[in-house]
Amino acid sequence: MGFGTVSRGGSSRWPDQRLCTVEMGPPCHTSCLSRRKSSSSPKIKVDLDSSTGIAVMKFQSPPVNSLSLDFLTEFCISLEKLEMDRSCRGVVVTSALPKIFSAGLDIMEMYGKSPERCGEFWKAVQEMWLKLYGSNMVTIAAINGSSPAGGCLMALTCDYRIMAENPRYGIGLNETQLGIVAPFWFKDTMVNTVGHRTTELALELGLLYSAPDALRLAWWTSWCRRTRC
Numbered sequence: 001m002g003f004g005t006v007s008r009g010g011s012s013r014w015p016d017q018r019l020c021t022v023e024m025g026p027p028c029h030t031s032c033l034s035r036r037k038s039s040s041s042p043k044i045k046v047d048l049d050s051s052t053g054i055a056v057m058k059f060q061s062p063p064v065n066s067l068s069l070d071f072l073t074e075f076c077i078s079l080e081k082l083e084m085d086r087s088c089r090g091v092v093v094t095s096a097l098p099k100i101f102s103a104g105l106d107i108m109e110m111y112g113k114s115p116e117r118c119g120e121f122w123k124a125v126q127e128m129w130l131k132l133y134g135s136n137m138v139t140i141a142a143i144n145g146s147s148p149a150g151g152c153l154m155a156l157t158c159d160y161r162i163m164a165e166n167p168r169y170g171i172g173l174n175e176t177q178l179g180i181v182a183p184f185w186f187k188d189t190m191v192n193t194v195g196h197r198t199t200e201l202a203l204e205l206g207l208l209y210s211a212p213d214a215l216r217l218a219w220w221t222s223w224c225r226r227t228r229c
């Protein structure tokens, strides 16, 4: 898989060349296997291959990997652990579920909860964004399913995005369609990736894009023809 260039950097873990390639072939011999570290929390599984320095973080929270307080807490802890592991240079975030990358914020967290709980939840959403955006590692979203709203934010917050091509998969900040306004920092994250004009239109109409349409609008430089990647 090949990835394009980004304007962010400044970390010793970033490759010298601005174009980087990630190989994810199957492990074939024992020395390779021994360099693999796995950890699993209820909602997130992490596999780190210390020989390549690449970790794969898989979301495993059925039915739709919604971003609940528990999910976000596990996500931040997993990311922090990888940050502290000097053998880890990059992380691929993806879904273990078929058809869904993430349905975005867990709607049940925003309904009928106490002000304290709402505050805790919202802080966790912001924490996820800050940690992912500020990560020293190269971060890649392998979007192997639908990714509306907060799921899209998570993908946009990564350095690179690859999306599986499937007409049923959509990505976008579609909050307007739900009758809510995307917070300004969701909007800013999208502007940073696709620019003002595309963001303005996408947010006004609450658009969800297919992988080829998103590619055309420079959301990423690559998409994957397999339905699972």
Ligand SMILES: CCCCC/C=C\CCC/C=C/CC(=O)SCCNC(=O)CCNC(=O)[C@H](O)C(C)(C)COP(=O)(O)OP(=O)(O)OC[C@H]1O[C@@H](n2cnc3c(N)ncnc32)[C@H](O)[C@@H]1OP(=O)(O)O
Residues within 6 Å of the ligand: 063, 064, 066, 099, 100, 102, 103, 104, 105, 106, 107, 108, 109, 110, 118, 119, 121, 122, 146, 148, 149, 150, 151, 175, 178, 180, 181, 182, 183
């Ligand atoms: C508390 C402080 C608040 C501060 C307020 C400030 C600002 C407001 C917040 C603004 C930001 C919002 C960002 C968001 O992310 S809002 C969430 C937006 N996401 C969605 O609306 C996604 C809606 N879901 C879908 O479009 C589809 O479910 C799908 C992801 C495309 C999957 O479709 P499909 O495979 O057909 O599955 P189902 O639709 O049948 O769903 C299965 C199951 O999952 C439940 N579910 C779906 N999405 C969510 C979700 N986001 N949170 C929680 N649960 C979700 C769905 O209800 C089904 O459940 P049941 O099987 O029990 O019926």
